[in-house]
Amino acid sequence: MTVEKNKIEMDDGFSEVVTLGIDDPLCLTSGECLSSFKIAYKCWGTLNGDKSNAILVCHALTGDQYACGQNPITGKEGWWPKLIGPGLAIDTDKYFVICSNVLGSCSGSSGPKEMNPETNEPYGLDFPVITIADMVGAQVRLIDYLEIDQLFSVIGGSMGGMQVIQWAVDHNTRVKTAIPIASTWRHSAQNIAFHEVGRQAIMADPNWQNGRYFETKNRPKAGLSVARMAAHITYMSEKSLTSKFGRNLQDREKLTFGFDADFQVESYLRYQGISFVDRFDANSYLYITRAMDYYDISAEFDGSLLAALDNTPVKFCIMSFTSDWLYTTEESREMVRALNAVGAQVSFVEIEMDKGHDSFLLECPEMFNIISGFLAAEARFDGSNSDE
Amino acid sequence: MTVEKNKIEMDDGFSEVVTLGIDDPLCLTSGECLSSFKIAYKCWGTLNGDKSNAILVCHALTGDQYACGQNPITGKEGWWPKLIGPGLAIDTDKYFVICSNVLGSCSGSSGPKEMNPETNEPYGLDFPVITIADMVGAQVRLIDYLEIDQLFSVIGGSMGGMQVIQWAVDHNTRVKTAIPIASTWRHSAQNIAFHEVGRQAIMADPNWQNGRYFETKNRPKAGLSVARMAAHITYMSEKSLTSKFGRNLQDREKLTFGFDADFQVESYLRYQGISFVDRFDANSYLYITRAMDYYDISAEFDGSLLAALDNTPVKFCIMSFTSDWLYTTEESREMVRALNAVGAQVSFVEIEMDKGHDSFLLECPEMFNIISGFLAAEARFDGSNSDE
Numbered sequence: 156m157t158v159e160k161n162k163i164e165m166d167d168g169f170s171e172v173v174t175l176g177i178d179d180p181l182c183l184t185s186g187e188c189l190s191s192f193k194i195a196y197k198c199w200g201t202l203n204g205d206k207s208n209a210i211l212v213c214h215a216l217t218g219d220q221y222a223c224g225q226n227p228i229t230g231k232e233g234w235w236p237k238l239i240g241p242g243l244a245i246d247t248d249k250y251f252v253i254c255s256n257v258l259g260s261c262s263g264s265s266g267p268k269e270m271n272p273e274t275n276e277p278y279g280l281d282f283p284v285i286t287i288a289d290m291v292g293a294q295v296r297l298i299d300y301l302e303i304d305q306l307f308s309v310i311g312g313s314m315g316g317m318q319v320i321q322w323a324v325d326h327n328t329r330v331k332t333a334i335p336i337a338s339t340w341r342h343s344a345q346n347i348a349f350h351e352v353g354r355q356a357i358m359a360d361p362n363w364q365n366g367r368y369f370e371t372k373n374r375p376k377a378g379l380s381v382a383r384m385a386a387h388i389t390y391m392s393e394k395s396l397t398s399k400f401g402r403n404l405q406d407r408e409k410l411t412f413g414f415d416a417d418f419q420v421e422s423y424l425r426y427q428g429i430s431f432v433d434r435f436d437a438n439s440y441l442y443i444t445r446a447m448d449y450y451d452i453s454a455e456f457d458g459s460l461l462a463a464l465d466n467t468p469v470k471f472c473i474m475s476f477t478s479d480w481l482y483t484t485e486e487s488r489e490m491v492r493a494l495n496a497v498g499a500q501v502s503f504v505e506i507e508m509d510k511g512h513d514s515f516l517l518e519c520p521e522m523f524n525i526i527s528g529f530l531a532a533e534a535r536f537d538g539s540n541s542d543e
Numbered sequence: 544m545t546v547e548k549n550k551i552e553m554d555d556g557f558s559e560v561v562t563l564g565i566d567d568p569l570c571l572t573s574g575e576c577l578s579s580f581k582i583a584y585k586c587w588g589t590l591n592g593d594k595s596n597a598i599l600v601c602h603a604l605t606g607d608q609y610a611c612g613q614n615p616i617t618g619k620e621g622w623w624p625k626l627i628g629p630g631l632a633i634d635t636d637k638y639f640v641i642c643s644n645v646l647g648s649c650s651g652s653s654g655p656k657e658m659n660p661e662t663n664e665p666y667g668l669d670f671p672v673i674t675i676a677d678m679v680g681a682q683v684r685l686i687d688y689l690e691i692d693q694l695f696s697v698i699g700g701s702m703g704g705m706q707v708i709q710w711a712v713d714h715n716t717r718v719k720t721a722i723p724i725a726s727t728w729r730h731s732a733q734n735i736a737f738h739e740v741g742r743q744a745i746m747a748d749p750n751w752q753n754g755r756y757f758e759t760k761n762r763p764k765a766g767l768s769v770a771r772m773a774a775h776i777t778y779m780s781e782k783s784l785t786s787k788f789g790r791n792l793q794d795r796e797k798l799t800f801g802f803d804a805d806f807q808v809e810s811y812l813r814y815q816g817i818s819f820v821d822r823f824d825a826n827s828y829l830y831i832t833r834a835m836d837y838y839d840i841s842a843e844f845d846g847s848l849l850a851a852l853d854n855t856p857v858k859f860c861i862m863s864f865t866s867d868w869l870y871t872t873e874e875s876r877e878m879v880r881a882l883n884a885v886g887a888q889v890s891f892v893e894i895e896m897d898k899g900h901d902s903f904l905l906e907c908p909e910m911f912n913i914i915s916g917f918l919a920a921e922a923r924f925d926g927s928n929s930d931e
Contacts, residue, residue: 284801347806348772349776351813352769396732417836424740445802
């Protein structure tokens, strides 16, 4: 791994991958320690002289480090293509943007799919159960490695937003601004319930083989597909499902009176399930959903959100979407109220959009403008940004 | 089958089962006809001399004919124990109450689990795909058999409410009043999506064996359990899950950093899944969810709900629950608006209750009072009831 640290060029190839923790193991919330772990990441833009223009982008449950540009594995564009890039809200002409695959995932960072250096076989369920704090802990090591003292901003949607909040709480001197979008400060009972359905679907698949499917030719595709289908419903609003599909039939004029996908919405969901298994590892799905379910930023503070945020120097910009029923506006408002109560600087916008939770991944000019404006204001205040 | 038709006594044994359709096959929406089918049913109370006091109770997706009294199979009380009985809102001292297991289900009525009289083996997927209209068609045959011309009322919640609406539309001279609760006039894209997840979970289970599991010792328990878990989340409100479970741990003080049921909500859901497979047939789950997905009362009327309800002589009492996100108040309001637009008699109450869709099955004095009052008012108007 060779990177000219102060100037990392955009590239269209695969990610950089760095092995960390060798001299200083990463000790996890569970108490287990990783004495060596890999983090796959991508960077765009140029780190400025005083290293004050770095923005860390945190991905969601099934995301990866390919936030913008082309994803070399799928050949499709990254997952936040309209937000990050030259001249866009997160302007890679101004900012140095970093996105890393979270610990436990399956796109190059250490996780159940990767080789356990101690046994030279894939971890499977021997990979330690991780938390959002552990994902962030690994990101801190990456930022150390890139020799960046303080991030100009950390931004992310959904589980990405959980990481953002975790950064602000655990490492508040190392992040100037935090932008959690369509996110929450703790997973609710309903959130946990939906994830548990997905995990049970995977573990019920005989091909799962207690997580050791890599020893055979069979993968728990059917179970993972059902898990994805169940989750996908929670990413869309009832209204968007209705306006997109309603009761429209799929390539047929009449009901067939069978168990085929008569309705477009069935066909769409089946496609979501089937296409997902090609790009995602079932064990990683277990680990990451578990990390999300364990997430409660107040837990380490005797359940007090105020205590978690007390004295924070981080400036927050929080966004939610009216039609998001997975992580509702109310949950964002609880964050906002707590931040106000501790005298923190916070701006909050509930964006009117009817596409449900996944709105944060869609074309949303209002969100883009808010991010752009918030960053620009902070850069002006800071006086440190390259366009000043 | 011997029943003294004008006076059927309550009994604590199993249901009556009648074989129908022999002289006059039941032709289904699909075009297929059942030349012989069984309906299992229970009755409570006494049919009066002019047979004007009969109330048909329609059950929901996984319900059965044991609406009140003891369920002889589970040993538990029926599913509407506080609503139906002597002195209760549906007073069996006044009314003759009938509840039958729907066609396609698995509690004695013909369905995929039952023997196909033509082959002398279980139907499995050879059972024809049925609709809510077909369930009601079979109930009409039962009512014919009981020699009742007109039902005083038809009542049901959820899928039971769909049957109620179907009765009022298809057989409007045979039902005086209709009480659909927590129901809808057509299944939405989101409703279909959740059901499709359940079906895919069942069909992904290798033990399903294309529906012919009865030929082996294995049943698709894991798949059916996952289906039930996913559905169960939709029966509860986010608020009720939070107030019942929150993030409470299950019989432990700390997170275990594993994939056990750490949280109470996980343990609860797993129990819902596991206990369900003992009492329900996986193929019936496919058939009944399909019937619900096919349900759109306006479909036969070029998509016009008004046309479906035009000139109806049936008097409606519609109830919804504030916290029901499966079949929302808005869907009930659409029915109410349409009924008002066609000049029908309708009363509507949205009941403030935070328990979600399953509220209709719970202790709800407001609902009980509304039903009791509506039935009493109609009985007074009618002058035909036994207490006049």
